[in-house]
Amino acid sequence: MTITKNLSSVTNRIENAALQANRIPTDIDILAVSKAWPAEKLRAAIDAGLTRFGENYLQEALQKIEQLQDLKIEWHFIGPIQSNKTKDIAIHFDWVQSIDRLKIAQRLNKQRPASQSPLNVCIQINIDNETTKSGVQVSELFSLARVINSLEQLKLRGIMVIPSKTDDLEQQHLAFHRAHNLYQQLADQYATVDTLSMGMSSDMSVAIVEGSTMVRIGSALFGQRTTPRGAGQVN
Numbered sequence: 001m002t003i004t005k006n007l008s009s010v011t012n013r014i015e016n017a018a019l020q021a022n023r024i025p026t027d028i029d030i031l032a033v034s035k036a037w038p039a040e041k042l043r044a045a046i047d048a049g050l051t052r053f054g055e056n057y058l059q060e061a062l063q064k065i066e067q068l069q070d071l072k073i074e075w076h077f078i079g080p081i082q083s084n085k086t087k088d089i090a091i092h093f094d095w096v097q098s099i100d101r102l103k104i105a106q107r108l109n110k111q112r113p114a115s116q117s118p119l120n121v122c123i124q125i126n127i128d129n130e131t132t133k134s135g136v137q138v139s140e141l142f143s144l145a146r147v148i149n150s151l152e153q154l155k156l157r158g159i160m161v162i163p164s165k166t167d168d169l170e171q172q173h174l175a176f177h178r179a180h181n182l183y184q185q186l187a188d189q190y191a192t193v194d195t196l197s198m199g200m201s202s203d204m205s206v207a208i209v210e211g212s213t214m215v216r217i218g219s220a221l222f223g224q225r226t227t228p229r230g231a232g233q234v235n
């Protein structure tokens with residue numbers, strides 16, 4: 001019940017932002033960020049109509065993937081990646097949005113089983129140049145994209161950004177706008193690129209106005225997380 005209500009309010013926010021920007025609301029996908037929530041919460045979310053789930057912590061995610069294997073779910077890995085974790089990620093996920101270095105891309109490519117379709121990947125960009133944040137520098141984006149594009153078992157889908165936290169609307173617009181510019185350049189070069197993953201519960205409307213094609217929504221769908229696990233924390 002709560003999830004259904006929350007989803008309809010998220011959908012409303014998406015529609016309003018899309019309308020404001022003359023965009024088609026269905027061009028924006030919802031990734032339900034389910035970190036810190038148990039499998040039964042995800043079942044309720046699936047009943048409400050959600051199909052894509054994002055997880056940050058591998059061990060926690062693997063448990064839920066196992067518990068929910070009877071359901072058709074698209075799993076996205078969105079957390080920082082340690083190189084000793086790439087094998088499980090390559091096998092059990094459909095997407096990885098947090099690629100931030102060549103070594104990780106190469107390992108995922110090698111470890112993605114040939115029997116599975118190529119792993120969909122986004123490059124995470126450190127859009128505000130924060131020293132504490134994961135993600136490539138803007139200057140490294142295009143060379144990393146070129147290599148990923150050449151890897152057989154990876155499919156380059158786009159970019160993911162987490163701008164620095166601010167209540168300043170203008171700052172939010174600027175960061176998302178820069179990300180959209182980079183996305184556009186990438187999409188002009190690579191036909192497989194169709195995903196600009198940006199916007200969370202607090203800033204999804206601005207992200208959509210600036211061109212997001214996928215919003216990653218946690219608390220606005222599931223409620224406030226009680227464990228203090230925020231974006232960017234390592235497993």
Ligand SMILES: *Cc1c(COP(=O)(O)O)cnc(C)c1O
Pocket residue numbers: 033035056078079162200201202216217218219220230231232
């Ligand atoms: C936790 C998380 C989100 C969702 O954050 P909410 O504010 O709960 O919507 C989105 N993206 C990433 C990378 C996250 O770690």
